[in-house]
Amino acid sequence: MSNNKLSGNIPPDMGKLKRLQEMYFHINNLSGNIPHSLGNLSMLLKLSLSDNDLHGSIPSGLGSCQSLLLLNLSINNLSGTIPPEIFSLSSLSIGLYLSRNRFTGPLPMEVGNLKNLGILDMSENMLTGEIPNSIGSCTLMETLGMQGNFFQGTIPSSFSYLRGLQKLDLSRNNLSGKIPNFFVGFSSLYLLNLSYNNFEGLVPTNGVFKNSSATSVVGNSQLCGGIPEMRLPKCNFKESTKTKLTLSMKLIISIVCGLLGVISMLSFLYVCWLRKKRKEITSSSSGNLLLNLSYQSLQKATDEFSPANLLGVGSFGSVYKAIINEGRTTIAVKVLNLQRREASKSFLAECEALRNIRHRNLVKILTVCSGVDYQGNDFKALVYEFMVNGSLEDWLHSSTIEDQVHQEQRDLNLNQRLNIAIDVASALEYLHYHCQKKPIIHCDLKPSNVLLDDEMIGHVGDFGLARFSSEDNNNSSTNQSSSIGVRGTIGYTPPEYGMGNEVSSYGDVYSYGILLLEMFTRKRPTDDMFQGRLNLHYFVQEALPNRVVEIADPILFREREEDIAMNNSHNNSRTRRSKIQECLTLMFGIGVACSVEQPGERMNMKDVVTELHLVKKRLLKTTSRP
Incomplete structure (x- = not known):
């Protein structure tokens, strides 16, 4: 029934067609929610509802369709978190398409259950958090699209097991760290897009990185090296050479100074190591805090949304100064006034706009929070970099x-x-x-x-x-x-x-x-x-x-x-x-x-x-x- 002008809701009675194996409703004008009754179609092999105007969340009952090979829900207005039950469908092999919706929250660890999946596309949503290590279990995956979200952290080392990848797009997120060298050995990889993130360090020159038309790393200001066509600055290794010379000098001095000097130096190095380790832990925990900010953590960080921390009041919400990570990090939190009917639309509009843009003169969004407060009321907030001069x-x-x-x-x-x-x-x-x-x-x-x-x-x-x-x-x-x-x-x-x-x-x-x-x-x-x-x-x-x-x-x-x-x-x-x-x-x-x-x-x-x-x-x- 695809490619027509069907409108209205999907009839819940579709769930009575117990022997149905394929259902195609894509490219229509359907609205409303996805019926929970579709979870009764235990023999369903392919379900395509893309290119409609469906709302609400994905019914967890679809996890009962244990024969599904293909699930396509892309290009709708679906929202909420992605239920883990969807990622428990180990039968999925052709593809799972969730792109261009309004899904929020982290990517469930259960994604690792999709061991036979060929294509996973969750691009252009509002997903947050780190990419789970379990994704490395999807060893048959050929195409992975995660662009246009709020993913943070580094590329998991488990990606090294996805050696069958042909297309990988991680662009327009908040990913950081170094570009893993194992991508060089991916012989099937012909498209790698890492643009508009916060990657740093050396860009390899072999494998897929040999071809500037196959690899994109633009919008990462801390990268260096790579092939000349990428027009990146040269890497400067002088600092590391100086560091090595300094360590050698310290070693010579420690030997000459005798046992007392050795003990003093080791003690000093041990203290420095502890401080460095503490900084690394602090930096890591700061990132994780931003990924997992909840109503409870924001309430604490703003001193229960105290008027003393109120920075301003706008059309659809209030902005508070918040301090997290034991006082080391200051952020700005925009709390939406959901009693105003337009506030939710404003929240979605702001997420939609900010996830697609990167510019030094635009306020950077760090993460989003969508949950409930202590009274069970909906709570939505946007977290930004704090601007000290107001x-x-x-x-x-x-x-x-x-x-x-x-x-x-x-x-x-x-x-x-x-x-x-x-x-x-x-x-x-x-x-x-x-x-x-x-x-x-x-x-x-x-x-x-x-x-x-x-x-x-x-x-x-x-x-x-x-x-x-x-x-x-x-x-x-x-x-x-x-x-x-x-x-x-x-x-x-x-x-x-x-x-x-x-x-x-x-x-x-x-x-x-x-x-x-x-x-x-x-x-x-x-x-x-x-x-x-x-x-x-x-x-x-x-x-x-x-x-x-x-x-x-x-x-x-x-x-x-x-x-x-x-x-x-x-x-x-x-x-x-x-x-x-x-x-x-x-x-x-x-x-x-x-x-x-x-x-x-x-x-x-x-x-x-x-x-x-x-x-x-x-x-x-x-x-x-x-």
């Missing part, structure tokens, strides 16, 4: 910054604001033009969603309203509507969204333009002064080019003590002020061009990034951060 909103509209020791004045100078503006623009350019899949529209760009790390580098966060664009970026809009009402925040939302138009990359450009104007005027778009037709866009537009000094944030013209020392003449000070005024005129011009009313007349983010770099190169004469 949000751009705090720096623009708050006079003080609170850190662990004291409070400091929050004054961003011109160079800092320009750098942050470039960071945000670079992130949007990546989302609109360089994502591996479809372009992503952020839909809620504003200062509170721009976070700053310890080097004051800007990171765009909060993808709860993000949408995938189904059109290329030459089009002003997508054909995808939002189910969460008007997209964005008042003041930053483009006017066409308020009239019911679809989301578009030009909508993000408008929000960026308003953010840029706010950064350099230090006026919110919702300021009381903006009444009637007057808004931040027209306020700046009417001041260009002669009244820039009147509308700009006065702090930008304030000379610091070191500036005064350098500018020991009136002419130098006047030149500096003139350069600031020229820079602001250009920056305001970009902001106004981005926030015009008609979407098609706005700049695109590629041109914005180019213009911003020209401003920095021409006027500030430096690329270094203050």
Whole structure:
């Protein structure tokens, strides 16, 4: 019954067809849950339900179909954890397809029961945790797809037993460690994709690694070596040579110094070894903690979600500062307010967006948590890297910054604001033009969603309203509507969204333009002064080019003590002020061009990034951060 236009639910009465051996419902418009009654089909050999709109979890009762050779549930909206019973179907030999759903949680250890399986595809989900060692028992496997998830840790050594692999894709996860050398001996392997992870160290040059078109390792900044076509940096072994020489010297000294010296040295080395071992254990446990964070552990890490640890409150949840690993690791936890109907959609949208993107100016998600609290209520949270300098909103509209020791004045100078503006623009350019899949529209760009790390580098966060664009970026809009009402925040939302138009990359450009104007005027778009037709866009537009000094944030013209020392003449000070005024005129011009009313007349983010770099190169004469 495949390849039709069937809609509605799969009838539970299908479970009465006890002698049924093959069931094909793929490529239809079926919805609802997979009936539990299908577990009664003990003679079923092949079951294909892919390419539909099925929801809910996989019924554990399918584990009773002990004759299954093929199970295909890919390209649906299935969610929850994958029941271990599915991986207990040792009869599966043709393939198990679970890709492009919304499965969460770790991969069950029972995957090792699939000893006869040829193809396992669980790509494009939200699976977390380490890849279990038991997968090495699947010795007949030829294709393994695990890309587009949140898997962490190293590649298990048990992969060395999968010598029949022909295709292996582990890309777009959070895997780390070294690339195992045993892949070199996999004679059947003709496609190996390890891109966009956190691998480090030497890339082999033999076996499948000889062919750059068969192997991909891009997006792993700590790799070196490999064949020239991979364009990786050369490995530097000088440090290891120095270490060996140092150890030799210590050995000679210890011999010369006699027994007392030997005892002292051994004692010292033993203490160092203990410290190193403790660090390794700490590092390992830190990773494992992030993989297995539960409601209980997050409650403890946030001091029972104490208001003292509250970093901010958004549309669909609250963000808390959390400390794990005995105080050694700080993280940010976004707890969804599931009493709001749209919160679950926001959770899924953010996971969907963040699992497909890797960029230095985007907030990195570490893991997700989906469970229940002590009252049995659903609990969902996203765990991010902690940004020590808070949000751009705090720096623009708050006079003080609170850190662990004291409070400091929050004054961003011109160079800092320009750098942050470039960071945000670079992130949007990546989302609109360089994502591996479809372009992503952020839909809620504003200062509170721009976070700053310890080097004051800007990171765009909060993808709860993000949408995938189904059109290329030459089009002003997508054909995808939002189910969460008007997209964005008042003041930053483009006017066409308020009239019911679809989301578009030009909508993000408008929000960026308003953010840029706010950064350099230090006026919110919702300021009381903006009444009637007057808004931040027209306020700046009417001041260009002669009244820039009147509308700009006065702090930008304030000379610091070191500036005064350098500018020991009136002419130098006047030149500096003139350069600031020229820079602001250009920056305001970009902001106004981005926030015009008609979407098609706005700049695109590629041109914005180019213009911003020209401003920095021409006027500030430096690329270094203050």
